[in-house]
Amino acid sequence: VQALVQLLIGGVLQGGIYALGAFGLSVIFGVLRVLNVAHGHYLMLGGMLTYWLYTAWGLPPFAAVVVVFPVFFVGGLLTERLLIRPIAGMAHHEFLVASILITLGLALAIGDLTAFALTQPEKGVDYLLPPLRLGGVVVSSLRLISLGIIVTLTVVIHAFLRWTFVGRALRAVMEDREGAMLAGIDIQRISMVAFGLGLALTATAGVFFVMLTSVYPHMGIPLTLRYLAIIVLGGVGNLPGALLGSLVLGLSESLVSFYVGAEWSLTVGFLLLIAILLLRPRGLLG
Amino acid sequence: VRRWAAGLGLLAVAAIAALPSLTASTYVVAFLYSVFIAAILAQSYDWVGGHMGYLNLGHASFFGIGAYTFGILFKTGQPLLLALLAGVLLAALFAVAISYPFFRLRGAYFALATFVPTGYRLYHAYYASLGLLAGLVAATAWLAGSRLGLALAASAAVAGLAGGLYCWNLTYIIPGTVFGLDVAVGPIVMAMLGGSGTIVGPVLGALVVDVIREALRFHTPHLALTIYGGMLVLVGLFLPGGLAEPRRWRRLARRLAGGER
Numbered sequence: 001v002q003a004l005v006q007l008l009i010g011g012v013l014q015g016g017i018y019a020l021g022a023f024g025l026s027v028i029f030g031v032l033r034v035l036n037v038a039h040g041h042y043l044m045l046g047g048m049l050t051y052w053l054y055t056a057w058g059l060p061p062f063a064a065v066v067v068v069f070p071v072f073f074v075g076g077l078l079t080e081r082l083l084i085r086p087i088a089g090m091a092h093h094e095f096l097v098a099s100i101l102i103t104l105g106l107a108l109a110i111g112d113l114t115a116f117a118l119t120q121p122e123k124g125v126d127y128l129l130p131p132l133r134l135g136g137v138v139v140s141s142l143r144l145i146s147l148g149i150i151v152t153l154t155v156v157i158h159a160f161l162r163w164t165f166v167g168r169a170l171r172a173v174m175e176d177r178e179g180a181m182l183a184g185i186d187i188q189r190i191s192m193v194a195f196g197l198g199l200a201l202t203a204t205a206g207v208f209f210v211m212l213t214s215v216y217p218h219m220g221i222p223l224t225l226r227y228l229a230i231i232v233l234g235g236v237g238n239l240p241g242a243l244l245g246s247l248v249l250g251l252s253e254s255l256v257s258f259y260v261g262a263e264w265s266l267t268v269g270f271l272l273l274i275a276i277l278l279l280r281p282r283g284l285l286g
Numbered sequence: 287v288r289r290w291a292a293g294l295g296l297l298a299v300a301a302i303a304a305l306p307s308l309t310a311s312t313y314v315v316a317f318l319y320s321v322f323i324a325a326i327l328a329q330s331y332d333w334v335g336g337h338m339g340y341l342n343l344g345h346a347s348f349f350g351i352g353a354y355t356f357g358i359l360f361k362t363g364q365p366l367l368l369a370l371l372a373g374v375l376l377a378a379l380f381a382v383a384i385s386y387p388f389f390r391l392r393g394a395y396f397a398l399a400t401f402v403p404t405g406y407r408l409y410h411a412y413y414a415s416l417g418l419l420a421g422l423v424a425a426t427a428w429l430a431g432s433r434l435g436l437a438l439a440a441s442a443a444v445a446g447l448a449g450g451l452y453c454w455n456l457t458y459i460i461p462g463t464v465f466g467l468d469v470a471v472g473p474i475v476m477a478m479l480g481g482s483g484t485i486v487g488p489v490l491g492a493l494v495v496d497v498i499r500e501a502l503r504f505h506t507p508h509l510a511l512t513i514y515g516g517m518l519v520l521v522g523l524f525l526p527g528g529l530a531e532p533r534r535w536r537r538l539a540r541r542l543a544g545g546e547r
Contacts, residue, residue: 083519083523086523087522087523087526090526093482094526094527095526097478097482097522097526097527097528098522098523098526099522100474100478100522101475101478101479101518101519101521101522101526102518102519102522102523104471104475104515104518105514105515105516105517105518105519105520105522106515106519107515108511108512108514108515108518109511109512109515109516109519110515111511112509112510112511112512112515113509113512116509116512221471
């Protein structure tokens with residue numbers, strides 16, 4: 001029981017961490033039709049910033065969320081303005097090619113520059129809290145607090161999308177771009193917000209990554225692919241789907257690496273994805 | 287014009303074919319060999335990726351299947367041609383098998399699903415793909431007649447051949463090199479950089495990318511990827527149709543000269 005509870009908590013937590021980034025990727029794709037290849041690299045940068053705040057300023061990792069989120073929100077606004085806006089007028093296929101070249105180029109440059117700047121590229125934060133005892137089961141309080149923050153963030157984002165004007169405009173653009181434009185929604189502004197939100201979310205996931213495992217410069221692209229798997233699993237442009245997909249992948253990874261072997265966790269995750277796509281070609285909730 | 291192009295192409299092929307007897311440098315030959323492999327991959331990727339508009343992130347898996355099939359058969363003493371052929375067939379079969387479920391998916395779904403077979407463990411990745419293949423072949427072989435299925439099978443066969451050829455020159459292969467991300471992303475970048483959906487674009491892209499990589503490796507061992515990435519960004523911003531599209535060049539020149547938008 002002890003092991004299973006640990007595995008389930010670990011799986012749900014991993015799923016929650018995935019969900020932040022996958023959610024961000026899904027929002028960016030839904031609003032801008034850009035597959036942000038550099039998405040995983042921003043998670044890594046978020047983790048690096050957390051590490052730096054902790055070692056240089058003594059800021060506890062949980063508090064780093066308050067810095068990381070706005071910093072990368074602004075970073076996202078700038079990235080959209082400088083790199084995506086100029087190509088927004090292109091024809092469909094050209095836009096697809098250009099957006100992939102640009103975000104891939106950005107990803108390679110970010111990874112390479114980070115590796116170049118650090119003498120010891122793999123970073124982790126040793127931040128420990130006494131474990132909790134619930135009944136007969138020992139649970140890491142670090143993981144529980146992380147999970148709490150992630151759940152809170154998810155609820156806040158949900159409320160933002162549901163009840164604020166910008167949030168509703170964002171959903172409208174995802175659902176029907178032309179319709180939203182006709183209704184007078186400023187697509188350029190919404191696009192900037194979507195990119196900012198997407199990067200802020202994935203960078204925030206980096207805070208938990210650096211605390212619970214570690215981050216390193218070239219982790220980005222495999223991570224982006226995992227995010228991509230998640231949003232396809234849940235249904236592209238479908239935000240609750242991204243959450244569900246994250247939980248499925250997080251749990252399957254956690255269970256498979258314990259019962260079968262860590263090297264199989266990715267394979268099983270992807271086989272699961274194929275199986276689900278064969279049954280439901282538009283994703284779980286698509 | 288077409289006859290001119292064909293004549294020029296033949297001339298170029300003859301010149302390149304004669305090159306190994308003219309130069310004593312194995313470096314040049316080895317380098318060109320790697321360009322060929324890359325160009326074959328980029329070109330065969332583009333049959334599906336450029337001409338039919340599907341972003342196939344799994345092209346590397348065909349390459350990997352070809353490489354592994356060849357490697358295993360050749361090492362156990364089978365004749366060279368048989369080993370190459372087996373690699374080609376297996377890659378094509380695999381493509382036929384996956385074409386039925388995957389072409390039902392569109393856009394990003396397809397891009398993602400095709401990435402799946404790319405693994406990283408030596409025999410694991412190979413047998414995982416093979417197992418998937420066996421399960422799907424029986425149910426889906428009849429779909430080979432579809433246009434998309436055929437294109438993917440042909441594209442996969444060529445990639446499988448490239449895999450076999452690539453493996454031939456090496457004493458060992460590891461999944462990281464034949465199933466890896468570099469192989470998955472490389473052909474796409476090359477095709478896009480050169481001009482996806484054009485005839486010579488992918489070959490041009492492969493040549494440009496390989497020359498640049500090699501040059502960067504020599505001159506700036508440290509920030510090579512940063513420069514390479516920066517170039518991709520610039521091409522995306524200013525030449526999204528690829529290098530092989532003259533209209534874009536003209537427009538770019540006009541923009542730089544006149545400052546007109």
